[in-house]
Amino acid sequence: MSLHLPVLPERRTVELTVDGAPVSVPEGATLLDACQKLGIDVPTLCFARNLAPVNVCRVCVVELAGARTLVPSCSRKAEPGMVVATDSERVRLSRRLVLELLASSVDLSTAPRVTEYLARYGARPERFGPGAQTVAQPVKVDNDLYVRDYGKCILCMKCVQACGSEAQNTFAIAVAGRGFPAHISTELDVPLPESACVYCGNCIGVCPTGALMGRTEHELRAAGAWEPERQTEAETICPYCGVGCSLVLTVQDDRIVRAASNERSEVTRGHLCIKGRFGWAFVR
Amino acid sequence: MDLKPLSSGPSPEERAAVDAVLGPPDAAPGAPRGLAWASAHRHLLLPALRAVVRRVGWVRPGALGYVVERLHVPPAEAYGVASFYALLPLDARPPAVLHVCDDVACRARGAAEGVAALRASFGEAGTVRDGATFHTSPCLGLCERAPAALLTVAGEAPREEAFGAVTVERAREALATRRAPEDVRPPLPQRGAPELRLLARVGRVDPTDLDAYRAAGGYQALRRALELGPAAVVRALTEAGLLGRGGAAFPTGKKWQAVAQAAVRPHYVVCNADESEPGTFKDRVLLEEDPFALVEAMTIAGFAVGAEKGYVYLRGEYPLAAARVAAAIAQARARGLLGPDVLGRGLSFDLELCRGAGAYVCGEETALFNSLEGRRGEPRNKPPFPVEAGLFGKPTVVNNVETLANVPWLLLHGARTYRSVGTAGSPGTRLFCLSGCVVEPGVYEHPFGVTLRAVLERAGGVPSGRSLRAVLLGGAAGSFVGPGELELPLTFEDTKQAGVSLGSGVVLVLDDTVALEPLLLRIAAFFRDESCGQCVPCRVGTERQEELVQRLCAGRPEGSRATELALLAELGQAMRDASICGLGQTASSAIESAVVRLGLWKGGAS
Ligand SMILES: Cc1cc2nc3c(=O)[nH]c(=O)nc-3n(C[C@H](O)[C@H](O)[C@H](O)COP(=O)(O)O)c2cc1C
Ligand code: SF4
Ligand code: SF4
Ligand code: SF4
Ligand code: FES
Ligand code: FES
Numbered sequence: 092m093s094l095h096l097p098v099l100p101e102r103r104t105v106e107l108t109v110d111g112a113p114v115s116v117p118e119g120a121t122l123l124d125a126c127q128k129l130g131i132d133v134p135t136l137c138f139a140r141n142l143a144p145v146n147v148c149r150v151c152v153v154e155l156a157g158a159r160t161l162v163p164s165c166s167r168k169a170e171p172g173m174v175v176a177t178d179s180e181r182v183r184l185s186r187r188l189v190l191e192l193l194a195s196s197v198d199l200s201t202a203p204r205v206t207e208y209l210a211r212y213g214a215r216p217e218r219f220g221p222g223a224q225t226v227a228q229p230v231k232v233d234n235d236l237y238v239r240d241y242g243k244c245i246l247c248m249k250c251v252q253a254c255g256s257e258a259q260n261t262f263a264i265a266v267a268g269r270g271f272p273a274h275i276s277t278e279l280d281v282p283l284p285e286s287a288c289v290y291c292g293n294c295i296g297v298c299p300t301g302a303l304m305g306r307t308e309h310e311l312r313a314a315g316a317w318e319p320e321r322q323t324e325a326e327t328i329c330p331y332c333g334v335g336c337s338l339v340l341t342v343q344d345d346r347i348v349r350a351a352s353n354e355r356s357e358v359t360r361g362h363l364c365i366k367g368r369f370g371w372a373f374v375r
Numbered sequence: 376m377d378l379k380p381l382s383s384g385p386s387p388e389e390r391a392a393v394d395a396v397l398g399p400p401d402a403a404p405g406a407p408r409g410l411a412w413a414s415a416h417r418h419l420l421l422p423a424l425r426a427v428v429r430r431v432g433w434v435r436p437g438a439l440g441y442v443v444e445r446l447h448v449p450p451a452e453a454y455g456v457a458s459f460y461a462l463l464p465l466d467a468r469p470p471a472v473l474h475v476c477d478d479v480a481c482r483a484r485g486a487a488e489g490v491a492a493l494r495a496s497f498g499e500a501g502t503v504r505d506g507a508t509f510h511t512s513p514c515l516g517l518c519e520r521a522p523a524a525l526l527t528v529a530g531e532a533p534r535e536e537a538f539g540a541v542t543v544e545r546a547r548e549a550l551a552t553r554r555a556p557e558d559v560r561p562p563l564p565q566r567g568a569p570e571l572r573l574l575a576r577v578g579r580v581d582p583t584d585l586d587a588y589r590a591a592g593g594y595q596a597l598r599r600a601l602e603l604g605p606a607a608v609v610r611a612l613t614e615a616g617l618l619g620r621g622g623a624a625f626p627t628g629k630k631w632q633a634v635a636q637a638a639v640r641p642h643y644v645v646c647n648a649d650e651s652e653p654g655t656f657k658d659r660v661l662l663e664e665d666p667f668a669l670v671e672a673m674t675i676a677g678f679a680v681g682a683e684k685g686y687v688y689l690r691g692e693y694p695l696a697a698a699r700v701a702a703a704i705a706q707a708r709a710r711g712l713l714g715p716d717v718l719g720r721g722l723s724f725d726l727e728l729c730r731g732a733g734a735y736v737c738g739e740e741t742a743l744f745n746s747l748e749g750r751r752g753e754p755r756n757k758p759p760f761p762v763e764a765g766l767f768g769k770p771t772v773v774n775n776v777e778t779l780a781n782v783p784w785l786l787l788h789g790a791r792t793y794r795s796v797g798t799a800g801s802p803g804t805r806l807f808c809l810s811g812c813v814v815e816p817g818v819y820e821h822p823f824g825v826t827l828r829a830v831l832e833r834a835g836g837v838p839s840g841r842s843l844r845a846v847l848l849g850g851a852a853g854s855f856v857g858p859g860e861l862e863l864p865l866t867f868e869d870t871k872q873a874g875v876s877l878g879s880g881v882v883l884v885l886d887d888t889v890a891l892e893p894l895l896l897r898i899a900a901f902f903r904d905e906s907c908g909q910c911v912p913c914r915v916g917t918e919r920q921e922e923l924v925q926r927l928c929a930g931r932p933e934g935s936r937a938t939e940l941a942l943l944a945e946l947g948q949a950m951r952d953a954s955i956c957g958l959g960q961t962a963s964s965a966i967e968s969a970v971v972r973l974g975l976w977k978g979g980a981s
Contacts, residue, residue: 149953188949192915220933262449267458271918273908278450
C-alpha cells in the first residue's frame with residue numbers, strides 16, 4: 092500500500108501592514124492572525140479558535156485605513172495592501188466603551204481575562220451611574236451537572252454554537268428576545284431537563300465568563316472553597332470509550348473539580364460528552 | 376438533532392392555520408413530508424407563525440410546537456425566532472389589538488397626550504376589555520394622517536385596518552366595535568402635476584387594474600428592456616447615475632452589474648419594502664397606489680441580472696399595500712407578465728410577497744435575508760456583500776421600493792433625460808415624506824437640489840401664527856437641523872458635507888408648540904427597542920444612551936451635565952465605529968445633532 096499525500100494547492104500569502112510593520116499571512120487568514128503573528132495582543136471575548144467567528148463583542152476592533160467604521164479583527168480577512176492600526180485613539184475609545192458597557196451590565200467576576208482588559212484600557216464602568224440597567228438574575232440550578240448564571244452572560248454565542256451545528260448538534264439553546272433583554276434560552280425558557288439538552292457540557296467548555304459552570308465548581312465557589320492556588324491540572328485520555336478524547340482534569344485536594352478538553356486537540360477540538368465531562372464525581 | 380415536543384398540542388384552529396401555509400402533513404402521497412421537505416421549507420417558519428397569530432391572536436406554546444414539528448426546526452431556535460418579532464407575541468393576547476402609534480411624527484401631532492388619555496379612559500396598555508386591548512407602537516408609516524393606529528383582529532376572517540386622526544373617541548370606538556372608524560386619506564398634494572416621475576400615476580390610475588396601468592404606459596419599459604438586452608439596461612442605470620434610495624445611496628447600476636456577472640447561481644432580486652424608519656411613508660404610497668410599477672421594475676431587474684425569482688419583503692404593518700401588491704402579482708401572473716414565459720418572450724421570472732413581523736432592523740438588507748429565510752432578523756457581517764452572498768447565500772440584488780420605481784421611467788426616457796433634473800452628484804428626483812407641523816403633510820416629489828426651505832414652503836410651511844423650531848431630516852437615524860439651515864440643498868453630496876443625511880427622505884417638521892426632549896426620549900427608546908441585540912456597542916449602548924437622555928431630560932445628571940454630555944458623545948462614537956450594522960451606527964445621530972446643531976442642554980433650546 093502506498094501512501095498518497097494530498098497535493099496541497101500552493102497557499103498564497105497576503106502582505107499587509109499592521110501598526111507600521113509589514114506582515115505576510117496565508118490567504119484566508121484574519122487580521123487577528125496577522126496581529127498575533129506580530130506578537131500584538133488584541134483583546135477578544137467572543138472569539139474561540141474552535142468555533143466560527145461571530146464578531147459580536149466588538150472588543151477586538153481595529154482601524155482599517157479607508158474603512159468608514161472600525162472592523163472586527165477576529166473575522167475580517169486580511170487583504171493585500173491593507174493598512175491596519177490596532178492602538179489608535181479610535182480603537183482605544185471603542186474598546187474602552189465596549190468593556191465599560193459590558194462591565195456595567197454583566198457580572199464579570201469569573202471572567203479572568205476581562206479584568207486585565209479593563210485595566211489596560213482604563214475602563215470606568217461606574218461612569219454609567221448606579222442606576223445602570225444590568226442583566227443580574229438568579230442562577231438557574233435545575234439539574235445535577237451544571238448551572239447557568241446568566242447574570243454573567245455577555246451573549247458571545249459560544250454556547251449556542253457549541254450546542255448546535257458546530258459541535259453537539261443538539262440545539263437545546265438559542266438566543267431569545269432582542270435588544271438589551273436578549274438572552275440565551277431553551278424553548279419557552281423551560282428548565283434544562285425538559286429541553287433537548289444531553290449534558291455534554293460543551294457549552295461550559297466554551298463559555299468565556301463562567302456563566303456556565305459545572306456544579307462542583309459552582310458549589311465550591313459559593314462555599315468560598317474554590318482555591319486555584321491549590322489546584323493542579325493533569326492531561327490524560329478519557330477511559331470511557333475507544334474514541335480517545337484528550338482530557339484536562341483540574342484537581343483540588345485529590346478531587347477532580349473540573350474536566351475540560353484542549354481546543355487544539357485534533358480529536359475533540361475542545362468538545363466532550365457527558366461521561367468525559369461529568370463522569371468524575373466518584374473518582375479520586 | 377433531538378426534538379422534544381412542546382407539551383400541549385395545537386388547537387384545531389391553530390392546526391388548520393398552519394396547514395393552510397405548509398399544506399396538510401400528508402399532502403404528497405408516497406412522498407412523506409420528512410426532513411428533506413422540512414429543510415427546504417424552513418423559510419415558511421415566519422409565515423406559519425404569522426398565520427397562527429392572525430387566527431388566534433398570539434403564538435400559543437401548542438401552536439409553536441406544531442410548527443416546530445412540521446418544519447423540524449429545533450424548538451429553542453423557533454422560540455428564539457418568534458421572540459424576535461413584535462408581531463409574533465408569545466404572551467396571551469385578545470383577538471383585537473389596537474396598535475396606537477406614539478412615535479415622532481404622531482407625537483408632533485399630539486399622540487403622547489392621546490395615549491395618556493386612552494390610558495386614563497381604557498386602562499394601561501395591555502388591559503383587556505371585551506376581547507380587545509391596545510399597545511403603543513413605533514411609527515406605522517401613516518405619518519401624513521398622524522396620529523395613526525392599526526387595528527388587528529384575529530379570527531376566521533382576520534382583519535387589519537389602519538386609520539389616522541386618532542382621538543380617544545376613535546380609538547375606543549375601534550376597540551369596542553373591532554372596526555376601524557372612517558379613515559380620511561388626504562389626496563396626494565402634487566397629484567397630476569406634469570413634472571412628476573415617480574408619482575405620475577398616483578391618485579390618477581386605478582392601482583387595482585392592470586389594464587389601467589398598461590393604458591397609462593405600463594409595461595412599455597419592460598418591452599424596452601427586452602429590446603435593449605441585459606447589459607444595456609444595466610448601462611442605462613449607471614449612465615443615469617441612479618443611487619439607492621434606501622439610505623446608503625449606493626449606485627444601483629454597479630449593484631446590478633455585480634450580480635449579473637456573478638458566477639454562482641441562482642441569482643435573486645429582492646425589493647426592500649420594509650419601510651420602518653420613523654417618519655417614512657413614501658414606499659407605502661408607491662406600493663398602495665402604483666403596485667404594478669414595482670412588479671414591472673422587478674421583472675426588469677430579474678431580466679437584467681439573470682434572476683428568475685424575486686421577493687418583496689413588505690413590512691408587517693402595511694395591510695393595504697400587502698393586498699395591492701399581492702393582487703398586482705396575481706394579475707400579472709394571470710396575464711403572462713410573470714411566470715415561465717413573460718410576454719411570450721421566453722423570460723422566466725416570478726415574484727413572491729413576504730411580510731415582515733414587526734422589526735425595524737429587518738430593513739437592513741442582510742437582516743432582511745435572514746428574516747426571509749425564517750431566522751432571527753440579525754444583520755450579517757459584511758463582507759461578503761449581498762451581490763456576492765445574499766438571500767440563501769446567493770448573489771442578490773436588493774433595492775428599495777423608490778429606487779426600483781425609478782427604473783421604468785429611466786429606461787423609457789433615457790439616461791440623458793433622467794439627468795435633466797437634479798445635480799451631477801444626485802441626478803433625478805427624490806420623494807420626501809413631509810409630516811409633523813406642516814399645513815399639507817404627505818409625499819412630495821422634488822428634483823434633487825431643492826432647498827429645505829422650498830420643500831417646507833410647498834407643503835404650506837408651519838401653521839400660521841407658529842414658528843419653526845427644527846426639522847428632523849432623514850428620520851430617527853437622521854439629524855435635526857435648525858431654522859437657520861433652510862437653504863441646505865437636498866442632495867446626497869450637500870447633506871453629507873453638512874454632516875447630515877437625507878436617509879429615507881423624512882422631513883419631519885417641528886414648530887414651537889412641540890417640546891424637543893420628549894421626542895429625543897422617544898428616539899432613544901426606539902433604538903433600544905429595535906436593537907437586534909447581537910453586538911455590545913448597540914445592545915448595551917442603546918440602553919445606556921436612553922438612560923443618559925432620561926437623566927438629562929429630568930435634569931438629574933450623574934456628576935455634571937458636562938460630564939454626561941461628554942459620555943454621551945463618547946458612547947455615540949463607539950456605537951458609530953464599532954457596531955455591526957447601520958442601526959447601531961446611526962442610533963446616536965439624531966440625539967447628538969440635537970445637542971450639537973440645536974444647542975440642546977447647552978443653554979439652548981429645550
Ligand atoms: C437599521 C436599518 C434599516 C433599514 N431599513 C430600510 C428600509 O426599510 N428600506 C430600505 O429600502 N432600506 C433600508 N435600509 C437600507 C438597506 O440596508 C439597503 O441599503 C437598501 O435596501 C439598499 O437598497 P437601495 O440600494 O435601493 O437603497 C436599512 C438599513 C438599516 C441599517
Ligand atoms: S450541555 Fe451540551 S446539549 Fe446541553 S445545552 Fe450544553 S452544549 Fe447543549
Ligand atoms: S452563557 Fe457563556 S458561552 Fe453562552 S453566550 Fe453567555 S457568556 Fe457566551
Ligand atoms: S448594530 Fe444593533 S441592530 Fe445592528 S447588529 Fe449590532 S445589535 Fe444588531
Ligand atoms: S472577539 Fe472579535 S468581535 Fe468579539
Ligand atoms: S405613523 Fe406615527 S410616527 Fe409615523
